[in-house]
Amino acid sequence: IPVVRDLPEVGQGLQDHLAVSYQFAATEPTLNTQLGGMLGKLMMGAKYLLTRSGPLSVPVNQVGGFVRSSPDNRFPDMQVYFNPASYAMTSSGKAVLDRTPGFQISAQPCRPTSRGRIEIVSPDPRVAPSIQPNSLSTDVDKSAAIQAGKVLQRFAATGSLKSVTSRAKTPDLMALDDDGLLADFKQRASTVYHPTCTCRMGRDDQTSVLDARLRVHGVGGVRVVDASAFPNITSGNTNAPTMMLAMRAADLILEDAS
Numbered sequence: 582i583p584v585v586r587d588l589p590e591v592g593q594g595l596q597d598h599l600a601v602s603y604q605f606a607a608t609e610p611t612l613n614t615q616l617g618g619m620l621g622k623l624m625m626g627a628k629y630l631l632t633r634s635g636p637l638s639v640p641v642n643q644v645g646g647f648v649r650s651s652p653d654n655r656f657p658d659m660q661v662y663f664n665p666a667s668y669a670m671t672s673s674g675k676a677v678l679d680r681t682p683g684f685q686i687s688a689q690p691c692r693p694t695s696r697g698r699i700e701i702v703s704p705d706p707r708v709a710p711s712i713q714p715n716s717l718s719t720d721v722d723k724s725a726a727i728q729a730g731k732v733l734q735r736f737a738a739t740g741s742l743k744s745v746t747s748r749a750k751t752p753d754l755m756a757l758d759d760d761g762l763l764a765d766f767k768q769r770a771s772t773v774y775h776p777t778c779t780c781r782m783g784r785d786d787q788t789s790v791l792d793a794r795l796r797v798h799g800v801g802g803v804r805v806v807d808a809s810a811f812p813n814i815t816s817g818n819t820n821a822p823t824m825m826l827a828m829r830a831a832d833l834i835l836e837d838a839s
Contacts, residue, residue, distance in 0.1 A: 589787065598689045598775040607667075607746060642664045650725075666678060667750060686737065727763050730763075733754060778808075780797075782810055794837070
């Protein structure tokens with residue numbers, strides 16, 4: 582591919598949020614009771630179509646928020662979300678709900694410091710790029726992974742959750758020490774689909790891809806307006822910040838056009 586403008590930071594600086602989840606069997610009915618079987622799925626599907634209500638009318642993560650993993654932290658550093666369902670994953674990546682009641686609790690560190698990269702490996706657009714997340718490459722992120730597990734342990738130990746828990750599904754969250762929490766995070770944590778920063782804004786063409794007006798350094802008429810333009814990953818979901826960026830970019834484009 583002929584090089585038009587050599588910008589070394591294109592594709593560099595990739596950041597994403599990773600979350601770890603733990604499941605428990607429950608003593609009270611959950612979404613598994615309603616959606617675990619085909620009859621229940623049909624009934625809940627019909628309820629949504631007819632009344633726009635029921636479990637299909639709300640997100641699966643029905644409880645969520647931001648918490649501090651330590652009272653010494655000035656700002657929340659963990660995003661947590663719980664859902665009233667438990668399931669198993671097939672080899673093809675399909676989630677199959679348990680037939681018996683269960684629930685899941687999840688946590689993700691808000692401010693990862695590790696950075697990866699995405700690079701093309703062929704001029705053929707049908708060839709997948711190389712994506713190297715480089716997750717947990719810093720001590721800060723390893724510590725945050727442990728803290729995520731500890732936050733969930735504290736939630737699982739509360740009276741309200743213990744009162745509706747019959748047993749832990751494998752792996753047993755409450756049986757893990759710091760080393761076990763880190764090893765389990767490395768083994769099972771997964772993306773929550775917040776990839777960002779691979780065309781990030783910055784001061785110059787050696788440390789960034791875009792200027793403060795989202796223009797590609799040295800390339801006229803080209804802007805990047807999506808989450809890849811973030812200098813750093815946001816501390817929570819990327820949807821609303823991306824829409825905010827797009828609204829700001831629309832103003833910039835109109836200003837420059839006039």
